[in-house]
Amino acid sequence: LKIDLEQKRFRTLRIKSHNDLSAVSNNVFSITPGRQNNLWLGTANGIARYDLGSGKFDLYNRFNSEINGNVVFCSYVDSRGYLWLGHNPDQVSRINTSNWQNTPFKYIIDDDTTGFYAWAISTITEDHEGDVWIASHSGGIYECYQGEMDFRNLKFESDGQDLMLTANTVEFDHQQTLWIGTTFGLFYLDNGSDQLTEFEAYEGPTRFREGIT
Numbered sequence: 001l002k003i004d005l006e007q008k009r010f011r012t013l014r015i016k017s018h019n020d021l022s023a024v025s026n027n028v029f030s031i032t033p034g035r036q037n038n039l040w041l042g043t044a045n046g047i048a049r050y051d052l053g054s055g056k057f058d059l060y061n062r063f064n065s066e067i068n069g070n071v072v073f074c075s076y077v078d079s080r081g082y083l084w085l086g087h088n089p090d091q092v093s094r095i096n097t098s099n100w101q102n103t104p105f106k107y108i109i110d111d112d113t114t115g116f117y118a119w120a121i122s123t124i125t126e127d128h129e130g131d132v133w134i135a136s137h138s139g140g141i142y143e144c145y146q147g148e149m150d151f152r153n154l155k156f157e158s159d160g161q162d163l164m165l166t167a168n169t170v171e172f173d174h175q176q177t178l179w180i181g182t183t184f185g186l187f188y189l190d191n192g193s194d195q196l197t198e199f200e201a202y203e204g205p206t207r208f209r210e211g212i213t
Helices: none
Strands: 002-004 009-011 029-032 040-044 044-053 056-061 069-079 082-089 091-096 102-106 120-126 131-138 140-144 151-154 169-171 178-182 185-189 196-200
Touching: 029 044, 040 082, 044 069, 044 082, 069 120, 082 120, 091 120, 131 169, 140 169
Parallel strands: 029 069, 120 169
Antiparallel strands: 002 009, 029 040, 040 044, 040 069, 044 056, 069 082, 082 091, 091 102, 120 131, 131 140, 140 151, 169 178, 178 185, 185 196
């Protein structure tokens, strides 16, 4: 759905056969601004690049590129220009869009500092020092130092429950405090520490936090 704020008009972009200006998937999970007047769209068919000038779509997936998964739930362009993808299967890819070389972050099933243990990746973002933070379902939060393979997994327990088991979303504010939306409510992590604080507690369905902007 494209909205013209000046004209107050809506335009729906859908798949149309033999039309280069049509969408590449009707199922879009995420939208990320690119660096060259484009948008990256995470879809059920792969990651799509939408040229805002020409209105054309280019689709990249496991059939025509080094991307390991077709279902892309989220994406992020970091300060180095790398395109990060959270997808199924195989969880996370870091793409150099100049040559489409992929650095995959493997899926693991035991304690390992070079892989992810997560059912799905929900959000990817970056702090002011260039570290990439990844929120996952069932795996907690991952911090990738300088966007490289060296990373740590953050989990926090309270009364025997893992609060970070399902992190739906993460985002930094202007003071570089990390805000985390989970199935147990909203939390924040003070800059430079591992002190997790619950912002507010709710009962019922309002405990779930799916997005932070």
